[in-house]
Structure formats: C-alpha cells, structure tokens
Amino acid sequence: MEEIDRQILGLLADDGRMSFTDLARETGLSVSAVHQRVRRLQKRGLVTGFTAQIDHELIGLPLTAFVSIKPIDPAAPDDAPDRLAGLAEIEACHSVAGDESYILKVRVASPNALEDLLQRIRAAANVATRTTVVLSTPWEGRRPLL
Amino acid sequence: MEEIDRQILGLLADDGRMSFTDLARETGLSVSAVHQRVRRLQKRGLVTGFTAQIDHELIGLPLTAFVSIKPIDPAAPDDAPDRLAGLAEIEACHSVAGDESYILKVRVASPNALEDLLQRIRAAANVATRTTVVLSTPWEGRRPLL
DNA sequence: GCTGAAAGCATCTCGAC
DNA sequence: GTCGAGATGCTTTCAGC
Numbered sequence: 142m143e144e145i146d147r148q149i150l151g152l153l154a155d156d157g158r159m160s161f162t163d164l165a166r167e168t169g170l171s172v173s174a175v176h177q178r179v180r181r182l183q184k185r186g187l188v189t190g191f192t193a194q195i196d197h198e199l200i201g202l203p204l205t206a207f208v209s210i211k212p213i214d215p216a217a218p219d220d221a222p223d224r225l226a227g228l229a230e231i232e233a234c235h236s237v238a239g240d241e242s243y244i245l246k247v248r249v250a251s252p253n254a255l256e257d258l259l260q261r262i263r264a265a266a267n268v269a270t271r272t273t274v275v276l277s278t279p280w281e282g283r284r285p286l287l
Numbered sequence: 288m289e290e291i292d293r294q295i296l297g298l299l300a301d302d303g304r305m306s307f308t309d310l311a312r313e314t315g316l317s318v319s320a321v322h323q324r325v326r327r328l329q330k331r332g333l334v335t336g337f338t339a340q341i342d343h344e345l346i347g348l349p350l351t352a353f354v355s356i357k358p359i360d361p362a363a364p365d366d367a368p369d370r371l372a373g374l375a376e377i378e379a380c381h382s383v384a385g386d387e388s389y390i391l392k393v394r395v396a397s398p399n400a401l402e403d404l405l406q407r408i409r410a411a412a413n414v415a416t417r418t419t420v421v422l423s424t425p426w427e428g429r430r431p432l433l
Numbered sequence: 434g435c436t437g438a439a440a441g442c443a444t445c446t447c448g449a450c
Numbered sequence: 451g452t453c454g455a456g457a458t459g460c461t462t463t464c465a466g467c
C-alpha cells in the first residue's frame with residue numbers, strides 16, 4: 142500500500158461521508174481515480190465498512206465497563222464468544238493473553254443493568270467475571286498511525 | 288428520543304454511508320424528513336460523526352493491547368491524558384475505577400514496537416504499566432442496544 | 434414536523450490513453 | 451492506473467400545509 146491510499150484512509154477515517162469530489166480535491170487525483178481506489182480498498186478488505194459515531198450517554202447507555210472473564214471449568218471447551226454473541230450489551234470481545242481468557246467491553250444504562258448483565262454473562266458462558274467500571278473517556282476511537 | 292430516530296441511528300451505525308433516499312425508504316418517511324432528522328441528530332450531538340472502519344491487520348498494525356497504568360507518585364497531579372495525547376498508537380484512553388488509573392487501548396506493528404511504546408508511555412506520564420496482549424478479536428464495534 | 438418539487442451536485446460507468 | 455464526460459441518481463433547500 143502506498144502513500145495516497147494511506148491518505149484516503151485517513152480522510153475517510155476522519156469523515157466517513159466525505160464525497161469523492163472532496164477526496165479528489167484533497168488527493169490531487171481525478172474523481173474517478175479516487176472512486177476506483179476506494180472501491181479497491183473495500184474489495185481488499187482494508188476498509189471493512191462505514192459507521193455513524195454515536196454518543197452513548199445521549200442515547201441512554203451512560204455506563205461503560207470492561208469485563209474480564211475466566212472459565213470456571215478450565216477443561217471445558219472454550220466457546221465463550223459463541224455463547225456471548227447474543228448479549229447485545231457486549232460491544233467488543235477480545236481473546237487475550239494472561240490470567241483471564243477474554244476482555245469484554247460493555248455498555249449499559251445503569252449499575253442495575255450492569256449487575257443483571259454480569260449475571261447473564263456468568264450464566265451463559267460458565268465463567269467468573271472481574272469488572273472495571275469506566276469513569277470517563279478522555280478519548281476513544283482515535284485514528285492510529287496511518 | 289423516539290422510535291424512528293432509534294431506527295435511523297441503527298441504520299447509520301450499520302452503514303454510515305447509506306443515502307437519505309434509502310433511509311427514507313426504510314423508515315417510510317419522505318427524503319426531506321429523514322434529512323431533517325439526521326441533521327437534528329448531529330446538531331443535538333447524538334451522532335458525533337462518521338468514520339470508515341479499517342482492518343488494522345491489513346494496514347500493518349496487527350498487534351493490539353490493553354495497557355493499564357498506575358502513577359508512580361500518587362501525590363502528583365493527574366494529567367496523564369494530556370501527557371499521552373501525543374502518542375498516536377493510543378487509540379483510546381479510559382479513566383477507570385479500581386487499582387489502576389487508566390486503561391489504554393493501543394495498536395502497534397510488532398512486539399518491538401510495543402516495547403518501545405511502553406517505554407514512551409512510562410516516560411511521558413511517570414507511570415507503571417501492566418499490559419494485556421490481544422490474541423484475537425471475535426468481534427468489535429458491534430452496535431449496542433438502540 | 435411532514436411533504437413534494439426543483440436546482441445543483443455527486444456517483445458511477447465507460448471508452449480512451 | 452488514470453482521465454474526462456455523460457447519464458443517472460442523490461442532496462439540499464424552500465414554499466405550503
């Protein structure tokens with residue numbers, strides 16, 4: 142991948158709805174050239190999609206937490222992601238190295254909802270949980286080095 | 288907020304580039320009505336922006352980790368976010384409850400780059416670090432309950 | 434707050450280089 | 451890989467309700 146594709150990725154990470162016309166102006170290419178490059182970036186899988194960024198506080202999910210989980214029976218087959226996929230409050234699921242197996246990022250409406258979710262997580266995946274509550278988020282989703 | 292705004296948020300979270308024409312079809316409103324609602328959602332801050340979703344492995348940042356930090360001098364003023372803002376590898380910074388002060392999510396190219404980043408984090412913020420390496424990510428950025 | 438219509442732009446495809 | 455042009459479709463505004 143080269144310089145101009147990195148530039149396009151950066152521009153689209155900053156503004157996912159930027160028009161091809163504007164992308165062309167910024168990159169110095171023609172509209173059709175940018176268009177083709179963006180399509181190629183999607184086809185190659187470098188761009189997996191576009192999404193609206195939503196303020197979770199304002200839509201009624203003000204409480205974020207990280208939940209680390211550890212199987213109660215270490216001999217049981219590890220299908221935790223499948224078992225947890227149905228819980229919509231879980232925004233992300235990472236398999237990790239270390240004492241615990243997975244780190245989940247969850248969003249809920251209240252402490253009560255968190256307690257309820259933790260019970261559902263333990264029941265669904267037969268795991269112990271360790272929860273770290275987020276107090277504030279100085280920044281999130283910042284674009285890494287391109 | 289009401290039902291139809293939730294629907295619009297869901298559609299835009301799934302496809303941030305969906306046209307107003309398609310949004311109108313899905314919601315049963317006229318094109319101008321959806322247009323007006325989306326503008327209002329942005330103005331009210333429920334939609335903070337739009338972004339391209341990028342495959343970090345394919346752009347050369349295959350290693351993700353969570354770095355928890357704890358101040359070495361607990362009496363010093365806590366301006367860690369300001370001190371860390373210049374490190375572009377840090378994708379997110381959450382202030383958390385518990386033994387440690389912040390959880391950082393970082394993306395790097397290699398174990399060597401991670402080691403180097405940890406040194407820069409410790410130097411910049413005068414903190415001790417505890418790092419959890421991500422092995423795989425069953426899912427991430429899934430839309431929470433709307 | 435919703436609608437429909439109209440003007441201005443953007444998208445997307447092609448043929449050519 | 452890039453370009454320019456053209457048909458199609460989308461965005462955006464506005465008057466009317």
